[in-house]
Amino acid sequence: MGGSTEHLTVRREGATLVLTLNRPEARNALSLPMLVGLYDGWLEADADDTIRSVVLTGAGGSFCAGMDLKALAGKGMAGEAYRDRMTADPDLHWKAMLRHHRPRKPVIAAVEGPCVAGGTEILQGTDIRVAGASATFGLFEVRRGLFPIGGSTVRLPRQIPRTHALEMLLTGRPYTADEAQRIGLVGRVVPDGTALDAALETAERINACGPLAVEAVKASVYETAEMTEEEGLAAELKRGWPIFATADAKEGAKAFAEKRAPVYRRE
Template identity: 55%
Template sequence: MEPLPISTPHCRIERDGHIVTVTMDRQEARNALSTDMLVGLADAWQYISDEPEVRVGILTGAGGTFCAGADLKAMGTPSTDPRVLKRSQEIPDFHWKGLLRDSGSLPTKPIVCAVEGYAVAGGTELLVGTDLRVVAESATLGLFEARRALFPMGGSAVRLPRQIPYAFAMDVLLTGRSITATEALAMGLVNRVVPDGQALDAAREIAERVTECGPLAVQAILRTYRETLGMPEAQALQVSDGIGWPVIGSEDAKEGSLAFREKRPPVYRGH
């Protein structure tokens, strides 16, 4: 696959049919975050949302490492790439958008995370912003900020206790210790642990399963979760109904029922 034109020197973005793969590629710094990487990530999430035929994204890292966190110097230094420099001035809060922190501009389609090696500090914060997560068995996760008298600005102090049990979240956040893949699975932080070198293949398998579902239904489920977070159940169900009924009446829903009766794979078109 050829990288899309929105790729940057530290972020490779490729499309294969309904799936977009986003690869953090700054191997000399264990894929630590930089301006070039964050602009690429921000543009990738927007592309995934905007392209009607794209149904799911995969986020991974090159060279056997996911992301070793923030490189404050590189994040504060303007890019030497003209297009990245221009985009960094055009995208409001591109740091937060790239980190999947800005709830108002999260991708409207699911993101599958494929982790090998280190996914620490900002790397774990990126993972927490994704929807489905695969990690290699020797991967290392963790939010080290408190150990360095820093704060997890990517949103994990808010999100992590909402995603996993409180005691586990506080263990990760307040001790700043590293977490193994097995521990992350036991906490419910990740979906699957796979042998080293197989995280991307496993993520691709999950992404393909997502593409087999009705895209309107998948996006509506994701949207409903986000829009009802923190609402009382009765209010949340009203929002859910408003989002769900149009999906029930869609052409894709008719196709799903017809394909089931005819014992064939459905052909969903997103309308």
């Protein structure tokens, strides 16, 4: 697939694009090849209408341990051959980490093992989150005298209650999967080793729905998040009414009446 690099693998599972952070020897710490592969994967998902959803996961029992601190200390980062991509687009790493890019297709995170620092920051850019029972989360930056600049001081208080967001941000302590679910950072906890299967099952449910409707619903949720209720309801109508006039909407009703699975064509 187009986005694959030595630290990021891309494969198709039906209508789902699966992006796997693949640097297990470093608990999938971020590298240049990983960031470039991620960004190219998001672009592929946006451009290919046969892709209905994306699953993001990690290889080797880890999700992502965040930035490569050795690189930050000036000891070099793997994949210098990709440096020209970063030079050509200085914003590429933020797009890869979903700070400055929101894919139009739903993104489901399948988390096993550590999902900390930059891993927790990438997680906040995903839409649906499934975690294995032993997964761990946390924003450790303050413990290193650093700042979680991947978006967490803005996004986290909008996604979970502020008191929990501030505790996570200011203490730098680790959180278990159960804690993460209780505060709303992840939606579901499943037995270890099954997060990817659970995420793919969710993706299949999404893939069976009308793609124009799915993308419009996702767009509406995000674009109205900071609006007043009146503004949001007006924006929702603007997004939602055109969906009723599509051939897909008619197909959905027809398939229901005929007691068969709908065949959506993005029309």
